[in-house]
Amino acid sequence: MTETKGDREPSFEDRLRVARTKQGLDKPAPTSASADMGGRSAMGIGLRVGVELVSAMIVGVGLGWFFDRWLHTTPFLLILGVLLGGGAGVANVWRLMGPKKPPA
Amino acid sequence: MAAEHTIDALGQFRLFPALGPLGASVNFTQSNLMMLISSAAILWLLWAGMRPRAIVPGRLQALAEMAYSGISGMCTEQIGSEGKRFFPFIFTLFFFVLFGNLFGLLPFAFTYTSHIAITFALALMVIVIVTFVALRIHGLHFFSYFFPAGAPKLLAPLIIPVEIISYLSRPVSLSIRLFANMVAGHVMFEVFASFIVMLAGIGTLGVIAAIGPLALNVALMGFELLVAFLQAYVFAILTCIYLHDAVHLH
Numbered sequence: 001m002t003e004t005k006g007d008r009e010p011s012f013e014d015r016l017r018v019a020r021t022k023q024g025l026d027k028p029a030p031t032s033a034s035a036d037m038g039g040r041s042a043m044g045i046g047l048r049v050g051v052e053l054v055s056a057m058i059v060g061v062g063l064g065w066f067f068d069r070w071l072h073t074t075p076f077l078l079i080l081g082v083l084l085g086g087g088a089g090v091a092n093v094w095r096l097m098g099p100k101k102p103p104a
Numbered sequence: 105m106a107a108e109h110t111i112d113a114l115g116q117f118r119l120f121p122a123l124g125p126l127g128a129s130v131n132f133t134q135s136n137l138m139m140l141i142s143s144a145a146i147l148w149l150l151w152a153g154m155r156p157r158a159i160v161p162g163r164l165q166a167l168a169e170m171a172y173s174g175i176s177g178m179c180t181e182q183i184g185s186e187g188k189r190f191f192p193f194i195f196t197l198f199f200f201v202l203f204g205n206l207f208g209l210l211p212f213a214f215t216y217t218s219h220i221a222i223t224f225a226l227a228l229m230v231i232v233i234v235t236f237v238a239l240r241i242h243g244l245h246f247f248s249y250f251f252p253a254g255a256p257k258l259l260a261p262l263i264i265p266v267e268i269i270s271y272l273s274r275p276v277s278l279s280i281r282l283f284a285n286m287v288a289g290h291v292m293f294e295v296f297a298s299f300i301v302m303l304a305g306i307g308t309l310g311v312i313a314a315i316g317p318l319a320l321n322v323a324l325m326g327f328e329l330l331v332a333f334l335q336a337y338v339f340a341i342l343t344c345i346y347l348h349d350a351v352h353l354h
Contacts, residue, residue: 022177022180047281048281051277051280051281051284052273052277054277054280055273055274055276055277055280056269056270056273056276056277058273058276059269059272059273059276060269063269063272084265084266084269085269085273087262087266087269088266088267088269088270088273089273091266091267091270092270092273092277095270
């Protein structure tokens with residue numbers, strides 16, 4: 001229980017506060033959600049954007065194709081699916097790269 | 105073999121029955137075997153790591169404690185204080201993917217995360233759980249997620265399908281990202297390793313030239329170790345972000 005001489009070691013109060021915040025007993029410090037998304041290489045960002053675009057297109061085309069087969073409306077829903085899938089891909093990328101919303 | 109060697113980059117992803125005739129009769133492949141091995145390794149790490157219960161941890165205990173506190177911190181940081189409830193799920197997911205990626209780098213091992221069937225099954229599990237959590241917490245109010253509050257009503261027929269497709273594309277992008285990274289790395293290994301064999305087949309000059317692809321493969325191994333960690337981390341953190349959306353719904 002002796003006082004540490006240097007300020008190398010954080011005091012008990014500090015450590016308690018950190019531990020309480022971590023356990024959710026005190027109100028948590030405001031954290032920037034997904035702050036780590038920006039700090040990556042250009043290659044990584046490029047791959048992520050590409051994957052988002054392609055996967056939205058896959059889902060759009062897949063849904064269009066499936067409903068076309070089901071409802072016998074070939075090829076109109078597939079065309080609609082391609083357009084909506086492309087739109088959803090751009091929406092994904094915008095959500096990923098666009099300006100961040102101010103924390104509510 | 106040496107002179108006639110062709111590049112068979114995708115042959116390494118073929119599934120074979122493991123464990124002899126017993127495994128063959130129930131279609132137990134080397135992929136399933138690797139899953140069992142990595143699951144056993146995760147359990148062993150935690151069991152053997154926490155057995156000493158030392159106040160000053162040894163190496164293995166420090167690793168186990170870092171694994172626990174790292175994922176625990178990720179859950180509470182990304183999801184909020186509710187994140188602790190999802191800790192077991194995120195922990196299991198992260199280490200299953202991480203050990204699959206890492207063990208896949210060992211010689212003669214198989215990378216189960218290089219099959220889209222595996223990664224898509226994991227991603228499908230994630231999205232089903234996320235949707236279930238959102239419905240459980242917010243009820244039918246969850247469906248307001250597909251239509252942003254401020255948007256004009258006239259645009260609803262356009263926005264709602266786009267938002268639904270965007271939501272459904274999450275498991276697809278999650279699984280493709282992991283699967284494509286693993287496949288690309290192992291294909292590069294195979295291609296450069298084939299170069300070594302083909303060059304060495306030429307003669308003395310070829311043997312000297314084969315040092316090039318060999319050095320490249322050594323460097324690639326370091327890169328692939330990074331990718332193995334990074335992709336497991338990305339998989340876990342995106343699951344956390346989706347869970348955050350499900351819990352807070354904005």
